[in-house]
Amino acid sequence: KTQALLNRYLVRHSMNRPGQCTDNAEVESFFKTLKGELLHATSFVTMRQLRKHISNYIESFYNSQRLHSGLGYRTPIEFERIN
Incomplete structure (x- = not known):
């Protein structure tokens, strides 16, 4: 059922490889x-x-506007400007 819905909207889903729990983190x-x-x-x-x-x-x-802890409490736009 899920696969049919994805196909209907031309969505390709990703799947983790075995043992790779962080692929989609x-x-x-x-x-x-x-x-x-x-x-x-x-x-x-x-x-x-x-x-x-x-x-x-x-x-x-x-x-x-939203501060992201993974970016040093900067917004993605601020982070991109700096880096």
Whole structure:
């Protein structure tokens, strides 16, 4: 069922290789943050509305305002400017 849904929307999913528990750690961390900060607090009627909110969250908050401990408590934009 999941594979059919992914195929329907032309999504290629990634899978960890055996013994490589950190392959998707960064992505899983991001999705945990996204769900906690945006998705659990909001209801969406359409897919278009969901996409718009996620895009706005990433561009207007996650990359430009939210401090990331893994980046020395800088935003990704600040981190990119420095490095």
